[in-house]
Amino acid sequence: MGELEKEVQYIKGVGPTRAKSLNKLGIYTLEDLITYYPRDYEDRSKVQTIASTVDGEKCTIEGTAVTSVSMRMIGRCRSIEKLIIKDETESCTITWFNQPYIKNQIHRGDRYRFFGKMSVKGGNRELNSPVFDIIEKNNNTGKIIPVYPLIYEVKPTTIRNVIQNGLELAGNLEETMPDYIVDKYKLMSYNEATKQIHFPNDFENFRKARRRLVFDELLSMQLGLLKLRGENNREVKGIKYNKDAKMSDVISDLPFKLTGAQLRVLEEINSDMEKDKPMNRLLQGDVGSGKTIVAMISAYKAVKSGYQVVILAPTMILAKQHLANFNRILEDYGITCEGLVGGMTAKQKREALERIESGETDIIIGTHAILEENVNFKKLGLVVTDEQHRFGVKQRSTVIAKGDNPDVLVMTATPIPRTLALILYGDLDISIIDELPPNRKEVQTVAVSKKMENRVNDFVKKEVDSGRQCYVVCPLVEESEEEDMAKLIPATVLAEKYKNEIFKDYRVECLHGKMKSKEKDEIMTRFKNREIDILVSTTVIEVGVDVPNASIMIIENAERFGLAQLHQLRGRVGRGEYKSYCILKCAGGSEATKERMDIMTKTDDGFVIAEKDLELRGSGDFFGTKQHGIPEFKIANLFQDMEALKEVQALAMQIIAEDPKLESSQNIKLSKLVEKCFTSKEEITI
Numbered sequence: 001m002g003e004l005e006k007e008v009q010y011i012k013g014v015g016p017t018r019a020k021s022l023n024k025l026g027i028y029t030l031e032d033l034i035t036y037y038p039r040d041y042e043d044r045s046k047v048q049t050i051a052s053t054v055d056g057e058k059c060t061i062e063g064t065a066v067t068s069v070s071m072r073m074i075g076r077c078r079s080i081e082k083l084i085i086k087d088e089t090e091s092c093t094i095t096w097f098n099q100p101y102i103k104n105q106i107h108r109g110d111r112y113r114f115f116g117k118m119s120v121k122g123g124n125r126e127l128n129s130p131v132f133d134i135i136e137k138n139n140n141t142g143k144i145i146p147v148y149p150l151i152y153e154v155k156p157t158t159i160r161n162v163i164q165n166g167l168e169l170a171g172n173l174e175e176t177m178p179d180y181i182v183d184k185y186k187l188m189s190y191n192e193a194t195k196q197i198h199f200p201n202d203f204e205n206f207r208k209a210r211r212r213l214v215f216d217e218l219l220s221m222q223l224g225l226l227k228l229r230g231e232n233n234r235e236v237k238g239i240k241y242n243k244d245a246k247m248s249d250v251i252s253d254l255p256f257k258l259t260g261a262q263l264r265v266l267e268e269i270n271s272d273m274e275k276d277k278p279m280n281r282l283l284q285g286d287v288g289s290g291k292t293i294v295a296m297i298s299a300y301k302a303v304k305s306g307y308q309v310v311i312l313a314p315t316m317i318l319a320k321q322h323l324a325n326f327n328r329i330l331e332d333y334g335i336t337c338e339g340l341v342g343g344m345t346a347k348q349k350r351e352a353l354e355r356i357e358s359g360e361t362d363i364i365i366g367t368h369a370i371l372e373e374n375v376n377f378k379k380l381g382l383v384v385t386d387e388q389h390r391f392g393v394k395q396r397s398t399v400i401a402k403g404d405n406p407d408v409l410v411m412t413a414t415p416i417p418r419t420l421a422l423i424l425y426g427d428l429d430i431s432i433i434d435e436l437p438p439n440r441k442e443v444q445t446v447a448v449s450k451k452m453e454n455r456v457n458d459f460v461k462k463e464v465d466s467g468r469q470c471y472v473v474c475p476l477v478e479e480s481e482e483e484d485m486a487k488l489i490p491a492t493v494l495a496e497k498y499k500n501e502i503f504k505d506y507r508v509e510c511l512h513g514k515m516k517s518k519e520k521d522e523i524m525t526r527f528k529n530r531e532i533d534i535l536v537s538t539t540v541i542e543v544g545v546d547v548p549n550a551s552i553m554i555i556e557n558a559e560r561f562g563l564a565q566l567h568q569l570r571g572r573v574g575r576g577e578y579k580s581y582c583i584l585k586c587a588g589g590s591e592a593t594k595e596r597m598d599i600m601t602k603t604d605d606g607f608v609i610a611e612k613d614l615e616l617r618g619s620g621d622f623f624g625t626k627q628h629g630i631p632e633f634k635i636a637n638l639f640q641d642m643e644a645l646k647e648v649q650a651l652a653m654q655i656i657a658e659d660p661k662l663e664s665s666q667n668i669k670l671s672k673l674v675e676k677c678f679t680s681k682e683e684i685t686i
């Protein structure tokens with residue numbers, strides 16, 4: 001196995017400079033190199049007749065050189081090389097630039113195979129800068145060629161050669177899976193799979209190779225998570241909350257009736273809290289499903305059992321909102337809540353910290369400020385993180401470490417398809433609120449183009465005149481120099497335009513992440529108090545903000561947002577008794593944009609949207625797996641490989657049930673795989 005740890009620099013064709021380029025991609029050792037998998041493949045194995053080739057498409061053709069290569073100089077040091085070839089159907093011109101040496105490689109009358117992009121103009125065919133082989137050779141053509149993610153400093157042919165050399169050097173790779181699994185699931189050997197994934201003989205072999213490597217990846221992750229969960233469950237003793245601290249005491253006093261889903265979830269939480277094992281629970285519920293009240297009632301139970309509670313929110317706006325809500329309801333029960341956010345004066349903060357440390361404050365609601373070292377608790381019993389996707393697993397564990405095995409409730413509105421949630425959060429128990437409170441008004445969603453602008457503005461005026469409020473969300477804060485962004489409307493610019501022109505008779509304000517927290521706070525408060533009609537903002541309002549009087553959400557450059565994000569933003573309206581609207585403004589109307597906007601207008605089911613998002617954008621982007629603290633996949637794709645995932649999960653559960661620590665001799669290899677998959681992922685501690 002020693003070879004696999006060899007530094008890439010010492011692999012044939014690499015050297016110090018290329019080694020640096022490869023290092024940037026996280027490739028340091030031979031093993032990293034051979035597990036750097038192709039992004040795609042180019043099938044150069046199927047030879048087409050010249051007549052059947054299509055303009056603009058890549059093709060492989062074979063033909064006899066009917067001329068020799070001619071060369072023409074353009075300018076002093078640039079040249080064009082031309083050749084005409086012919087097969088039984090047609091002839092074709094081949095063109096290269098600045099490759100004079102080709103003249104000596106191609107001989108009139110001999111047959112060659114070419115691969116390149118065809119252009120057909122007025123019946124004339126021309127293949128531009130193709131790669132080629134003499135017919136008996138399959139160097140550049142005649143096979144399936146791997147395409148690696150673009151590396152700027154290294155040419156595609158070079159990286160292919162380097163990987164080829166790497167594979168040769170690595171020799172026969174040791175099997176990484178126990179035989180019983182390889183046999184049972186009829187997996188290709190690890191050695192074969194690694195070779196075939198880079199240079200497949202055919203697509204059948206590629207498929208088998210990919211299945212094998214995906215299997216490895218998913219199984220290691222699953223086993224790792226299940227093992228971790230087992231360890232958490234068995235080894236630590238947590239808090240056993242008081243049975244007499246009854247959730248129902250608050251529930252019966254609430255101004256509204258909890259939904260069936262909320263009650264069910266509270267029962268699950270209550271039961272966890274009364275066990276002496278620490279709760280590790282994920283609470284998932286679509287935007288507006290009422291997660292906050294669930295957190296509040298859980299906090300009530302903890303406080304009434306003599307413990308302190310932390311509510312961790314991703315933004316100050318949200319923290320303040322929670323604080324107001326908690327105070328409004330819990331004050332009557334003699335519970336004291338306190339905010340801890342950035343931007344407090346030194347004195348305010350010192351006093352707050354004292355009250356927290358002495359136990360005078362029961363519930364501490366705040367942002368990252370809670371994570372700071374000088375924040376100490378008297379008796380921390382419950383940690384709730386709201387909108388978990390905004391926090392890394394590590395940040396969560398920092399707070400948890402401030403207590404003595406406190407209970408943990410993680411709340412998220414990122415709708416994760418259930419199967420996936422089980423996999424991503426294999427270490428947490430899951431509760432789902434799958435029901436919205438009654439009387440929720442449906443949010444009518446429309447996608448509009450620039451042409452509709454005036455109508456949209458008139459509509460906003462009409463709604464505001466009848467007492468409603470409006471959000472306008474822009475993708476950027478300020479104008480951007482970057483070419484790609486230059487066309488986007490920034491929040492500050494739009495707000496000025498609204499204030500001074502279009503909505504000059506209305507109260508317009510701007511809110512964005514670059515403002516001081518005090519300013520943000522003040523604007524949000526004024527919006528809540530209905531002192532602002534139109535709030536132009538960035539996505540700072542994406543999570544959690546609850547202003548029931550707002551009935552319109554306008555999203556500028558909606559094509560720039562992911563579906564899950566659009567869904568979150570839309571969730572800011574439709575929270576009160578008023579009919580609400582979400583208007584998606586799109587610049588440009590590519591097919592992909594149309595398809596995405598169609599999904600938004602047709603469904604308001606967060607789960608459906610999440611699945612679509614996953615399908616359209618792939619898992620990496622959507623889940624930000626890194627944020628979830630889950631190892632990143634090199635080859636598996638959570639959407640594409642859903643079936644494999646289910647198969648693997650069943651297997652992982654069976655293995656862990658029989659051998660919870662992966663200690664048996666037949667599982668030694670699995671234990672190694674898991675270790676590898678989770679090394680340097682010390683983040684996963686919950």
Ligand code: ADP
Pocket residue numbers: 256257258259262285286287288289290291292293413437438544546575
């Ligand atoms: P989210 O799950 O997105 O965090 P919130 O907790 O902010 O949702 O709840 C959204 C709104 O619904 C709040 O104004 C809250 O008071 C209200 N709400 C929560 N549960 C109920 C219920 N059972 N009946 C009526 N309104 C509810």
Ligand code: MG
Pocket residue numbers: 291292386544
């Ligand atoms: Mg919320």
